Amino acid sequence: MxxxxxxxxxxxxxxxxxxxxxxxxxxxxxxxxxxxAPAAPASAHAVLVSSSPAASAVVPSAPSEVVLTFSEGVRTVPGKIRVIAPDGSRADRGEPSVQGAVITIPVDPGGARGTYLVSFRVISADSHPVPGAFTYSVGAPSPPPVDSGTDNRxxxxxxxxxxxxxxxxxxxxxxxxxxxxxxxxxxxxxxxxxxxxxxxxxxxxxxxxxxxxxxxxxxxxxxxxxxxxxxxxxxxxxxxxxxxxxxxxxxxxxxxxxxxxxxxxxxxxxxxxxxxxxxxxxxxxxxxxxxGHPAASPAPAVSVLVDAVHLGSMAVWLGGLVMLVVFLLRRADERELGAILPIWSRWAALAVAALLLAGTVQGLIEVATPKALVDTTYGRLLLIKIGLFVLVLGVAAYSRALVRRRTAAQRPVTLRRLIGVELAITAVVLGVSATLVQTTPARTATTQVTGTPAGYWSTTLSSPIYSLQVELDPAERGNNSVHLYAYTKDNRPQPVKEWKATAALPSAGIEPIEIPLLPLTDNHATGEINFPAAGEWQLRFTVRTSDIDQATVTATVPIK
Missing domain, CATH: 1.20.120 (Four Helix Bundle (Hemerythrin (Met), subunit A))
Structure with missing residues (x-):
């Protein structure tokens, strides 16, 4: 040897x-x-769902803080959250605080009357920035100020x-x-x-x-x-x-x-x-x-898995097609193609089946409702992607028929042209996908507010010892969310010992229904109530601020 x-x-x-x-x-x-790179807490592509003061609301006196509530947890961008006073000066005081989905911005409680501008730019956990702005007014509206110090676009x-x-x-x-x-x-x-x-x-x-x-x-x-x-x-x-x-x-x-x-x-x-x-x-x-979006969806484990299957199937299918059209159909002889193409055809069929299944599950999670499919940018892009994919499937089905009839090996030029058409269409599909992953998912885009939401109801109630801001969403029959914010007479957060609330509809013979309340901070509580009928509902709130001090305020809210 x-x-x-x-x-x-x-x-x-x-x-x-x-x-x-x-x-x-x-x-x-x-x-x-x-x-x-330590892991960060997971949440979702966030949108602003409510604020206090509410967007476009007129409050009797200047608040000591502005509260932004997003659909999911967010991170702040330094210097990108500002409150501008009617005269164009900064009304915010100090850095905003973040607790999950809630951002609290301290503002000057002695602010002037007029319209204030709140501008923000935050980052959702799926990496996308969420910019926005809205106004509220103290006492009476005035021409809105312009924030010349930053641009959130x-x-x-x-x-x-x-x-x-x-x-x-x-x-x-x-x-x-x-x-x-x-x-x-x-x-x-x-x-x-x-x-x-x-x-x-x-x-x-x-x-x-x-x-x-x-x-x-x-x-x-x-x-x-x-x-x-x-x-x-x-x-x-x-x-x-x-x-x-x-x-x-x-x-x-x-x-x-x-x-x-x-x-x-x-x-x-x-x-x-x-x-x-x-x-x-x-x-x-x-x-x-x-x-991206899947890690922050309502079902992250499922979304991550199906998106990985979707992407992997795409890579196998399209990557294999590139190899066929560039190399195998040009260099392999008829005997070799006769052995390769049936195997590849089965692989491609499995990859396409996985694509369809994963894409369907992914679409159901990210779109959520048929209405969102046509009313949001994400939904319309998804429809375009589906249409192009159906076109590709038609071409692929014809290519597979050639393989099954054992004629593809004798007609490699025809098969190469068909695969070229597939790749040309899927190149456009990839472009749509690259835009889709940068677009707010339809499930959250439908909850975004730009101004006062339809059906949203807000008021401020006064008592001798506190003022109470009440927010009700969506102020319609069925399930509603209630948010209560207590302030002192000089508009500072009022710590509350005990919250009580009831709702009644005397015209329909509905006696007071207790609203269970959960304190979120010292001066902020929230609860859920189901209004079974439309009408002028009477809300009654009792707030105890110390061992002996308490007061009750009432309001009437129209429920549609």
């Missing part, structure tokens, strides 16, 4: 050992990413750059998954692997670039700045969020996978290496839903 032959097994063993060492190093990078260049980065990430994923899958299971031994390997490396590079670009762009995207408005503190805050964690984990997984991809691109790899590569790829897929 020659020395060259004796050295070959040693070289192979050395290469495999180096591969495993590289994979371990990549996993270590993943662990470092996890340590550097998003930079359109940054917004579009984020969408482009997400599109490139999707493209890089399918260009990486397709070659890796086909080379591992369907590639003829006689054909060179150089072309698919170059395509896969390009996909890996594109995916890495897109991930880094998303990390960079997330800072100005959430803060409302330009492309270069990235500060050290902003970058640190972003990397410490769930969004930053998911992207750092993705980079670590890509680094680990790169060491196993190199031997795959050179030749067949062992079963253990294939299993490790599959696990790394599956884990990387989960970083997309964990950094």
């Amino acid at each position: 020659s020395a060259a032959v004796r050295r070959r097994p040693v070289a192979v063993v050395g290469r495999r050992a180096a591969t495993r060492v590289g994979a371990v190093a990549g996993l270590l990078l993943l662990l470092v990413a996890l340590l550097l 998003a930079d359109p260049v940054v917004e579009n750059a984020v969408k482009v980065a997400k599109y490139l990430g999707y493209a890089g994923l399918l260009l990486l998954v397709g070659p890796a899958l086909v080379l591992a299971a369907l590639w003829p031994r006689r054909l060179s692997r150089r072309g698919p390997a170059r395509l896969a490396w390009a996909g890996l590079g594109l995916l890495t670039f897109a991930t880094l670009a998303e990390l960079w762009l997330q800072v100005p995207y959430t803060a409302g700045g330009g492309l270069l408005d990235v500060t050290g503190s902003g970058l640190s805050d972003m990397l410490g969020s769930a969004y930053g964690t998911a992207h750092l984990v993705r980079l670590g997984l890509l680094a680990a996978a790169a060491f196993l991809l190199r031997p795959l691109f050179a030749g067949p790899i062992g079963r253990s290496d294939g299993i490790i590569l599959t696990i790394l790829g599956g884990a990387a897929i989960f970083t997309w839903p964990l950094a």
Whole structure:
């Protein structure tokens, strides 16, 4: 036996050992990413659902605080929450405080009469900024002031750059998954692997670039700045969020996978290496839903799983189509295509079935109601995506029929053209998807308020020892939410020892119904009541502010 032959097994063993060492190093990078980016609490794509004072409301005297209540928990953007007085000066005093979904902004209780502007920009847990503004008036309305100190509108260049980065990430994923899958299971031994390997490396590079670009762009995207408005503190805050964690984990997984991809691109790899590569790829897929809407949906575990299945199926299907149209249908002979195409056809059918199932579940969660499907931007984009997908399925069904009739191997040019049409349409689908993930989900967009909500009722009641702001939503038959805010006579928060409330409809013979109240802060309580009938309901509130001091106030509210 020659020395060259004796050295070959040693070289192979050395290469495999180096591969495993590289994979371990990549996993270590993943662990470092996890340590550097502590997890943030999860919530959802938030929208403003109520405020105190209410949007467009006229209150008798200046409040000592403005309270914003969102649909889910939020984080503040430094310097982006402001209250502007009628004369254009700042009415807010100090930094706002955040408790989950509630932001409390301290304001000057001795403010002048007139209209005040509240502007805000916060970040929901699915990484998206939530900007907005509304007005309220003290005493009587006046011309609304202009906030010249800040602009909460998003930079359109940054917004579009984020969408482009997400599109490139999707493209890089399918260009990486397709070659890796086909080379591992369907590639003829006689054909060179150089072309698919170059395509896969390009996909890996594109995916890495897109991930880094998303990390960079997330800072100005959430803060409302330009492309270069990235500060050290902003970058640190972003990397410490769930969004930053998911992207750092993705980079670590890509680094680990790169060491196993190199031997795959050179030749067949062992079963253990294939299993490790599959696990790394599956884990990387989960970083997309964990950094977006699914992680913040009403059913996060289900949403994350179905979104990962949706994305993985897309990568397998479209990545495989790219390999077919670019390489196999051009280079493989009729005998090889006769063996490859039936297997690929079954794989594609499974991937499409998974896409349909996952997409249906995902749509039901994110849209919630048929009305939201047509009344929101998210719903309309989803309808466009579904229409394009149906068109793709029609082309794919014809391609599959050719394979079943065993004529595809003899007519590779026809099949290549059909696959080209599929890829052209799905390129548009990916663009719609990149926009969709940046759009407020329909389930929350339908709850967003711009001004006083329809049916919303608010009033301020006075007693000798306190004033009570009462908010009722939606002031209609059925379930309603009640919020009570107690203030001293000089408009400071009034600590309350005990809250009591009842509702009655004498005209219908309905005796007083007790409203269970839950104190949220010293001066804020909330409760739920079901109004069984329409009419002029009489509300009665008894507030005890000390062991001996209490007073009762009443109000009449029209329930439709």
